[in-house]
Amino acid sequence: MEDDNCPPRSALYAFPPIGVGTADVESLTSYFCRLAVAHCVSSTDLLHRISKTCGWSAPPKNFWKDVNLGGMGDVAERYACALSAMTSVERLDLLTLRPWRNVIAKSSKAPATTRWCAACFEEDLVQGGMPYFRLAWDVGDIDVCAKHGTRLPDACSDCGRTGARNNAACVVPGWCCYCGAPLGRVQEAHASASAAETWKAAQVGQLLAAQASIISAPDRGAMMERVRKLIDQLDDGMSARFARRIGSNKSTVHYWFKQGVPTLAAHLRIASQTGVSLLALLTGCVDGEIPCLRETPSLAELFPDYKKRASPRRSDSSHVEEQMDELHQSDDAVSVSDASRRLNVHRRRLYRLDNAKAHIIGAKWLEQQRHRSEQHRLEAARAIEAAVADILSSGKAPNLREVQQLVSREVLGGVRGLFAMIQEASAKIEESKSATLP
Missing domain, CATH: 1.10.260 (434 Repressor (Amino-terminal Domain))
Structure with missing residues (x-):
């Protein structure tokens, strides 16, 4: 006769997660590490067991560096579902940020390193419980513990190495993965959090506490x-x-x-x-x-990196208009962009103040540029014709290389259609020679 109170069979221990419904809810990373410790296997062995059961490829060696099991990504959903199936514990997605996937962008800031709160670890030991990782520690925009008002460290106080929380094959939550020292030693040197940082952490804590009561995303x-x-x-x-x-x-x-x-x-x-x-x-x-x-x-x-936008620059409109008149009547042409830099105003404001004058200034500049371009081209044509004549007189065929040796770069620079100009010069010289023949 079967006992109705007997839990269903499962491939892994049916551990109840810690702190569900509170701001101190356990992270899926912590639940995974506690399972490995309870089964007396390494985290790597448990990863391979889950991958084999689910038909996934073997995880890489740097799994913990590249994957955030408590995030909102597809990896967090896969492992939450896999662990729920293998432990018969429902809703392990509550140990991740997946419940908020529809309203929080997946591109939200992720923590650069694994952090923890030493005071929380110490409380776990004092209360006779097993230390565990809080989900709030894996939220990238939070750098402090809302309960104790201290910053979250990322380096062991004994060996000083970072990544000491769970970056190892064998992870025991609450102890350094490198030297084995307890991470629950509260240091007096730990800086206290500001009121703004504590406010952010408290807001996220309310979010994590409420996600257990949310029926749908x-x-x-x-x-x-x-x-x-x-x-x-x-x-x-x-x-x-x-x-x-x-x-x-x-x-x-x-x-x-x-x-x-x-x-x-x-x-x-x-x-x-x-x-x-x-x-x-x-x-x-x-x-x-x-x-x-x-x-x-x-x-x-x-957000200490936040920079308030500078107030827009204000200038005297009548003074700007007077300077525009001087530029309009001056013999020296300037572009509208150059005029805006001289007057220290945006170029769009010049058009708003006097659209006609701004267009005249711009048209005057373009006309001057066209005239300079034409003069430059005429100068280059005369130099090319003289070079072609010298090349033909020496018995060679004129080409671009020969012309470049005789004409400076300042003359040829910026001139388009050099091949056509060389051919025109050659044809012109040949025609003049043929015209002089009896």
């Missing part, structure tokens, strides 16, 4: 409708003004509405400058109230 249409309402409420429906508000290009915002998806960094920009939480923005929760902009960090605090 958030819809892009609902998310963009929420953005549209924010533009209507805050910037009178003007997307260009909204783009300036969030420190982005207006073409980027237009692309989002057409077919694109904002990155996580772009969503954080929108949330910080509109007063809407990141979770409400991505899930498309719409309310009729105007968002509150208090107690939200600035773009410069959130």
